[in-house]
Amino acid sequence: MTERQELWLLLGILYLAECFRWVRRGSWVFRRLYGSRWSAQPASEFIGNDRGDLHWAWPFPLFGDLIVARGLPWCVGPEGVATWHPVTRHPNGRTLQAAGFRRWEEVREVQLEGEKIFVANELWWVADSQVEAQRLASALKRWAELPAKQREAALRIELRDSFDVAAVRARIATTTPELGLTRQIASGLWCVLFFLLPLAIWRQGWFPALPLGLIAVYGLGGWIAWRTVRLHQTWYPRATAERLRVRLLCWCSPLTAIRAADLVGRNRVESFDPLAVALALLPGPRTAAVAGSWVRDSWFPRLPENPFPHGTPAANTVTWFTSLYQEIGTEALKTAGIDAEALRRPPAATEACHTQYCARCQAQYLAIASSCQACNGRPLYPLVPVK
Numbered sequence: 001m002t003e004r005q006e007l008w009l010l011l012g013i014l015y016l017a018e019c020f021r022w023v024r025r026g027s028w029v030f031r032r033l034y035g036s037r038w039s040a041q042p043a044s045e046f047i048g049n050d051r052g053d054l055h056w057a058w059p060f061p062l063f064g065d066l067i068v069a070r071g072l073p074w075c076v077g078p079e080g081v082a083t084w085h086p087v088t089r090h091p092n093g094r095t096l097q098a099a100g101f102r103r104w105e106e107v108r109e110v111q112l113e114g115e116k117i118f119v120a121n122e123l124w125w126v127a128d129s130q131v132e133a134q135r136l137a138s139a140l141k142r143w144a145e146l147p148a149k150q151r152e153a154a155l156r157i158e159l160r161d162s163f164d165v166a167a168v169r170a171r172i173a174t175t176t177p178e179l180g181l182t183r184q185i186a187s188g189l190w191c192v193l194f195f196l197l198p199l200a201i202w203r204q205g206w207f208p209a210l211p212l213g214l215i216a217v218y219g220l221g222g223w224i225a226w227r228t229v230r231l232h233q234t235w236y237p238r239a240t241a242e243r244l245r246v247r248l249l250c251w252c253s254p255l256t257a258i259r260a261a262d263l264v265g266r267n268r269v270e271s272f273d274p275l276a277v278a279l280a281l282l283p284g285p286r287t288a289a290v291a292g293s294w295v296r297d298s299w300f301p302r303l304p305e306n307p308f309p310h311g312t313p314a315a316n317t318v319t320w321f322t323s324l325y326q327e328i329g330t331e332a333l334k335t336a337g338i339d340a341e342a343l344r345r346p347p348a349a350t351e352a353c354h355t356q357y358c359a360r361c362q363a364q365y366l367a368i369a370s371s372c373q374a375c376n377g378r379p380l381y382p383l384v385p386v387k
């Protein structure tokens with residue numbers, strides 16, 4: 001292999017690395033190929049650990065779209081806020097973090113350090129992006145400053161807004177065309193960098209192909225950086241630190257500039273609950289599967305259901321939020337024509353020897369089994385017998 005081929009092989013490998021995104025557990029990634037339907041990815045198909053998963057995006061920028069939805073990652077209630085959520089959302093469990101609790105009186109000092117949120121000088125949460133960290137830190141401050149009597153109503157409104165399926169559709173409908181031109185310029189840059197420039201160097205030598213190629217590469221990269229920063233300013237006006245990073249990365253690295261649409265676009269529905277995004281974007285059969293998974297995960301979560309001692313403010317907060325979360329999610333399903341109660345009914349046994357099942361993962365068991373180990377020891381329920 002010549003030095004020139006080795007150089008472009010290295011560029012290709014670096015570019016492929018730009019096509020992957022690390023997403024913390026609890027978020028769902030939604031991906032689609034241009035012109036096709038969306039699909040939901042609660043977990044990576046390839047690499048992940050106890051904290052998160054590595055998700056991929058389509059390498060040619062014009063071909064695909066990728067968004068991340070998290071919604072509210074904590075339990076909030078009239079008494080305080082807990083780093084716990086009623087649903088696991090990830091097939092292998094919650095992200096590796098000890099459950100913490102703070103009363104609202106203690107949530108006075110909220111600081112941001114990149115993606116990290118500190119409450120009362122202690123690390124509270126690590127977000128996926130500075131956009132998400134900014135949103136969550138602002139919400140914490142806002143709720144903590146509210147008078148106690150108004151807080152409960154505000155929390156209900158906030159959670160209801162995160163299940164607004166029509167708002168998700170509207171957000172995607174308005175933002176996707178705005179990203180279109182950025183994707184087209186990025187596709188042009190991709191063609192110049194990986195096709196036209198190597199071809200010109202091969203035919204004419206390093207000079208004059210390289211100077212002209214670099215002018216084209218950095219010209220297109222600058223155009224992408226300008227558009228990306230403008231969109232970032234419009235969509236996430238408070239995330240100034242991240243905007244500076246996006247600006248520098250897109251200006252300095254043509255490889256990052258090619259992925260700019262994903263960089264700025266992936267957070268555009270992150271404030272919505274993954275169920276709401278699924279109801280808004282997925283086609284019928286996929287929606288039914290996601291709804292079934294959400295219902296089972298909400299009513300029969302992976303144990304423990306509540307990590308705090310019974311009767312404490314922390315435990316009360318988890319109980320209060322879980323009930324509200326189930327109520328609002330069920331309303332969203334009902335509006336979409338899905339009966340949540342029907343999804344909770346026991347299935348029929350697939351074999352005559354199966355008499356019990358796990359209501360969360362739907363695994364069926366013999367009479368000798370006492371619990372589902374895959375769901376951390378969830379108790380089993382009787383199956384509908386085979387007729």
Ligand SMILES: [Zn+2]
Pocket residue numbers: 358359360361362363372373374375378
């Ligand atoms: Zn199970």
